[in-house]
Amino acid sequence: AQKITQTQPGMFVQEKEAVTLDCTYDTSDQSYGLFWYKQPSSGEMIFLIYQGSYDEQNATEGRYSLNFQKARKSANLVISASQLGDSAMYFCAMRGSLHNQGGKLIFGQGTELSVKP
Amino acid sequence: GAVVSQHPSWVICKSGTSVKIECRSLDFQATTMFWYRQFPKQSLMLMATSNEGSKATYEQGVEKDKFLINHASLTLSTLTVTSAHPEDSSFYICSAKYVGQYGYTFGSGTRLTVV
Numbered sequence: 001a002q003k004i005t006q007t008q009p010g011m012f013v014q015e016k017e018a019v020t021l022d023c024t025y026d027t028s029d030q031s032y033g034l035f036w037y038k039q040p041s042s043g044e045m046i047f048l049i050y051q052g053s054y055d056e057q058n059a060t061e062g063r064y065s066l067n068f069q070k071a072r073k074s075a076n077l078v079i080s081a082s083q084l085g086d087s088a089m090y091f092c093a094m095r096g097s098l099h100n101q102g103g104k105l106i107f108g109q110g111t112e113l114s115v116k117p
Numbered sequence: 118g119a120v121v122s123q124h125p126s127w128v129i130c131k132s133g134t135s136v137k138i139e140c141r142s143l144d145f146q147a148t149t150m151f152w153y154r155q156f157p158k159q160s161l162m163l164m165a166t167s168n169e170g171s172k173a174t175y176e177q178g179v180e181k182d183k184f185l186i187n188h189a190s191l192t193l194s195t196l197t198v199t200s201a202h203p204e205d206s207s208f209y210i211c212s213a214k215y216v217g218q219y220g221y222t223f224g225s226g227t228r229l230t231v232v
Contacts, residue, residue: 033220035219035221042225043208043210043225043226043228044223044225044226045161045210045212045223045226047219047221050219089158091160091161095220095221102149102166102174103149103214103220104151104163104166105151105163105212105221106163107153107160107161107162108160109159109160110158110159110160112158
């Protein structure tokens with residue numbers, strides 16, 4: 001069975017500083033994908049970054065980077081230069097193999113990030 | 118591209134009535150749609166997976182007779198909450214798979230309040 005774990009229910013960060021949001025996963029699939037989404041209070045899901053299981057380089061998208069440690073089964077999100085608008089819920093998600101899991105996304109518990117001015 | 122339009126954004130209904138939530142793919146064909154439920158400050162819990170033209174696959178513990186999912190066309194999937202009760206009050210959000218770099222797009226969600 002697949003599982004995603006986010007152990008930080010809430011995090012605080014000072015504006016302009018970097019923050020790391022933790023995510024660990026468990027799967028028996030060789031091929032999988034890892035995602036991070038931002039969910040503001042409006043409820044919409046905003047895609048941030050993606051890492052494929054076979055990607056050798058860590059993914060980066062602007063101020064977002066994913067620290068992918070495959071052997072440790074972790075996929076932490078790093079947000080650099082935090083902004084007030086980064087305050088939101090952040091979810092780590094995993095897509096299993098299309099064959100075994102039908103490509104469904106399962107989500108971690110989420111981390112509520114608050115950026116302090 | 119790959120936009121899913123979800124309606125309504127919010128709905129209040131009386132206990133015992135049914136509510137239908139629609140998700141339409143506007144610029145692509147959504148062969149697979151996922152329906153999630155989310156309580157405040159909690160994770161998105163997958164309820165069911167629907168494939169166009171076939172019966173939905175429900176996750177363990179989800180009542181298929183209560184949460185009716187129809188995916189009759191490549192651009193429309195619906196979730197009907199039948200005989201709604203206050204405990205069904207939640208945020209419901211759909212997600213469609215598409216052929217693209219990251220492969221998933223989400224509706225904007227529906228906040229259901231049952232009174």
